Amino acid sequence: MNEVKCECGHVNPHGTVLCESCGNILEEKERQKQLVDMRYEGSARRSQTYNKTIVDKIWNFFSSVKVGVWLIVVTLVASALGTILPQEMYIPPVGTAAEYYEDQYGWFGKLYYDLGFHNLYSSWWYLILIASIGISLVICSLDRVVPLYRALNKQRVTRHEGFLKRQRLFGVSDTPPSSDSLQKLKDNLKKKRYSIREENGNILAEKNRFSRWGPYVNHVGLIIFLIGGMLRFVPGMYIDQVVWIREGETKVIPETEGEYYLHNDQFILELYDKENDGEVFGEALDRNGMVVKNYQSNVTLYKKDGDTVPGEEPELDKVKDFQIRVNEPLKFEGFALYQVDYKLNELNKMTFTLQEKETGKEFGEIQIDLFDPKKSYELANGYSVDVMSYFPDFEFNSDGEPATKSRIPNNPAFIFKMITPDNPEGEISFVAIQETIEPMGDNEYKMAFKAAETKNVAGLTVRKDLTLWIISLGGLIFMIGVVQGAYWNHRRLWVRAVDGKVWTAGHTNKNWHGLKRELDDIFAGTGLDVPKEQLTDDGKKG
Amino acid sequence: MKKQRLVLRTAILLVLIAAVGYTLYANFTKDDIQKVEVGKTAPDFVLVDMEGEKHRLSDYRGEGVFLNFWATWCKPCEREMPYIDNQYQHFKDKGVKVLTIDVGESELVVNNFIERHNLSFPVMIDKGEVQTAYGINPLPITFLIDKDGKVVRSHTGELNESTVRQFMEEIQP
Numbered sequence: 001m002n003e004v005k006c007e008c009g010h011v012n013p014h015g016t017v018l019c020e021s022c023g024n025i026l027e028e029k030e031r032q033k034q035l036v037d038m039r040y041e042g043s044a045r046r047s048q049t050y051n052k053t054i055v056d057k058i059w060n061f062f063s064s065v066k067v068g069v070w071l072i073v074v075t076l077v078a079s080a081l082g083t084i085l086p087q088e089m090y091i092p093p094v095g096t097a098a099e100y101y102e103d104q105y106g107w108f109g110k111l112y113y114d115l116g117f118h119n120l121y122s123s124w125w126y127l128i129l130i131a132s133i134g135i136s137l138v139i140c141s142l143d144r145v146v147p148l149y150r151a152l153n154k155q156r157v158t159r160h161e162g163f164l165k166r167q168r169l170f171g172v173s174d175t176p177p178s179s180d181s182l183q184k185l186k187d188n189l190k191k192k193r194y195s196i197r198e199e200n201g202n203i204l205a206e207k208n209r210f211s212r213w214g215p216y217v218n219h220v221g222l223i224i225f226l227i228g229g230m231l232r233f234v235p236g237m238y239i240d241q242v243v244w245i246r247e248g249e250t251k252v253i254p255e256t257e258g259e260y261y262l263h264n265d266q267f268i269l270e271l272y273d274k275e276n277d278g279e280v281f282g283e284a285l286d287r288n289g290m291v292v293k294n295y296q297s298n299v300t301l302y303k304k305d306g307d308t309v310p311g312e313e314p315e316l317d318k319v320k321d322f323q324i325r326v327n328e329p330l331k332f333e334g335f336a337l338y339q340v341d342y343k344l345n346e347l348n349k350m351t352f353t354l355q356e357k358e359t360g361k362e363f364g365e366i367q368i369d370l371f372d373p374k375k376s377y378e379l380a381n382g383y384s385v386d387v388m389s390y391f392p393d394f395e396f397n398s399d400g401e402p403a404t405k406s407r408i409p410n411n412p413a414f415i416f417k418m419i420t421p422d423n424p425e426g427e428i429s430f431v432a433i434q435e436t437i438e439p440m441g442d443n444e445y446k447m448a449f450k451a452a453e454t455k456n457v458a459g460l461t462v463r464k465d466l467t468l469w470i471i472s473l474g475g476l477i478f479m480i481g482v483v484q485g486a487y488w489n490h491r492r493l494w495v496r497a498v499d500g501k502v503w504t505a506g507h508t509n510k511n512w513h514g515l516k517r518e519l520d521d522i523f524a525g526t527g528l529d530v531p532k533e534q535l536t537d538d539g540k541k542g
Numbered sequence: 543m544k545k546q547r548l549v550l551r552t553a554i555l556l557v558l559i560a561a562v563g564y565t566l567y568a569n570f571t572k573d574d575i576q577k578v579e580v581g582k583t584a585p586d587f588v589l590v591d592m593e594g595e596k597h598r599l600s601d602y603r604g605e606g607v608f609l610n611f612w613a614t615w616c617k618p619c620e621r622e623m624p625y626i627d628n629q630y631q632h633f634k635d636k637g638v639k640v641l642t643i644d645v646g647e648s649e650l651v652v653n654n655f656i657e658r659h660n661l662s663f664p665v666m667i668d669k670g671e672v673q674t675a676y677g678i679n680p681l682p683i684t685f686l687i688d689k690d691g692k693v694v695r696s697h698t699g700e701l702n703e704s705t706v707r708q709f710m711e712e713i714q715p
Contacts, residue, residue, distance in 0.1 A: 059551045122569055127562075138554070139554075227561075230561060252671050309587050311672050312588045372648045372650075389654055392647075404615045405615055407613065407615065
């Protein structure tokens with residue numbers, strides 16, 4: 001292909017602006033300029049010229065920084081859109097999402113839902129945007145780091161005059177090059193930790209070249225970070241599930257293949273109180289009312305012993321007791337159980353007494369386990385109570401019949417049959433909270449509510465995240481790249497004897513002020529002129 | 543040189559596209575990933591039905607198993623029950639076993655339901671382990687298990703009578 005051979009003899013890839021070796025200007029346009037564009041050392045980046053196949057076209061599209069920046073801007077705008085209304089996963093689970101958005105936010109909510117913004121962060125187009133940023137990152141980096149490495153690696157000590165005089169810092173000293181002054185210069189450079197190469201009496205002093213790789217190290221970190229995010233979609237790598245456990249209940253922990261069980265001994269909600277927590281909180285507590293001090297689940301972790309299948313009574317070995325608090329998860333085998341939610345005072349048992357309405361005389365109490373009511377409760381002296389129907393979460397359904405909404409006793413209701421010596425056939429009574437219906441006419445007896453036992457329920461998150469270390473590694477490399485590129489500058493000084501004069505030129509990739517101050521020190525006592533700023537004030541901006 | 547560049551670029555692009563493709567695919571299938579995959583052996587379980595009879599799934603190798611998870615509060619479950627019962631009567635001597643599992647309600651409630659709908663097939667109550675093993679979330683859900691214990695189909699949602707019949711024919715050995 002049409003490679004470019006420089007007059008120094010070095011063969012450059014097509015599209016090179018400045019010869020990789022001597023810095024000679026290879027592109028005619030560039031010669032008109034007062035200063036050369038030193039970005040990427042004038043190497044053949046974004047090889048736009050290879051634009052023949054579809055692969056090259058795709059490559060060149062993603063290789064453009066302009067495209068990359070636009071992708072980031074569009075993604076930022078999209079991410080912001082997703083925060084205007086709550087995402088679907090955060091809305092209360094009543095009714096359908098479509099209804100919720102319209103009810104709560106009117107036409108805008110409907111539009112938001114219709115556009116799919118209620119699930120924005122997992123929509124295909126959002127994922128494609130993120131993925132495009134990733135692709136752009138890889139291709140942009142590859143397209144720049146390779147030529148830059150080549151150019152920095154192949155650079156010669158003796159640079160072309162046209163290159164030197166178009167550097168931002170450039171100077172010509174009329175004094176003929178004496179070995180004394182050059183020796184002094186070299187000593188000064190060494191003191192400043194420059195590494196020095198010499199060729200025919202010409203000098204290239206250079207330091208901190210590694211800082212040029214900072215952005216690419218940073219991009220590698222980002223790509224590792226994205227890979228970590230991608231791995232979350234691989235089954236088994238990332239688990240995030242909620243499990244609800246009542247006090248006294250033992251449940252299998254989801255996603256542990258039935259290996260681990262958890263028993264909830266107690267759920268505790270503690271509030272700050274003025275007496276015990278010191279005077280200092282008094283004022284704040286008066287202002288805010290209740291302030292929670294601690295959410296805690298006292299649990300016992302069990303491991304299954306032996307080969308039972310689900311449904312069989314498992315043999316459980318106790319692993320440990322633990323107190324799960326917010327930010328103090330129970331950890332075992334890569335899993336962590338976090339305290340995330342709770343429900344206080346869920347009805348668990350109810351006590352009723354069989355009472356004769358007229359006299360108020362009682363004939364014994366029955367205690368009903370709301371999770372496992374018995375069919376029949378025997379009382380003394382020929383009295384008994386049958387539970388004909390039980391509705392743990394009672395409502396009247398659309399046909400006007402009593403029904404239950406769920407198996408949780410949020411609003412328990414019963415149909416009792418009260419068998420007494422007076423009414424051996426039994427009297428029917430429908431009993432719900434604060435409500436009694438006697439469908440067969442007036443009864444002589446009633447079931448009077450006596451007491452209720454409640455239990456707390458702990459809501460725990462089962463979390464396993466094997467991607468975390470990859471994401472952390474990506475973050476670490478990202479930061480190393482930032483530091484590498486930001487806290488060091490790649491500085492170079494060229495010294496060349498031309499027609500009995502000494503030409504000097506300086507370059508840095510950032511912090512020109514720092515380089516100038518350093519050059520002042522380096523040139524002190526050498527008798528040579530410090531290279532001067534060639535950039536006019538207009539050009540300096542930006 | 544030019545050829546090499548094309549090959550290199552194509553390779554890199556393919557790797558990137560594969561990664562993106564996989565992520566998109568995984569993201570869109572994550573909601574309907576069943577714990578129990580079609581073609582795999584159905585997780586074994588042991589439950590005792592309301593009549594006191596013990597059922598171990600793996601004991602029914604050689605027969606097709608129509609496995610249905612339900613609850614009394616679930617309207618679609620209630621509607622499909624009579625169809626399942628009808629077809630159960632028809633297929634029970636043809637090597638199709640019907641097992642239905644209530645998702646942990648009280649015996650009283652389940653027995654009342656059985657009585658009300660006159661159900662004749664075995665009904666079991668699971669306190670949670672079997673549901674966890676099968677990853678049950680929305681109800682009703684039906685699994686069809688063939689004579690080798692492999693899952694041939696899982697169906698979420700209400701069934702009508704002809705679908706129930708089709709399903710049972712599908713697993714009839």
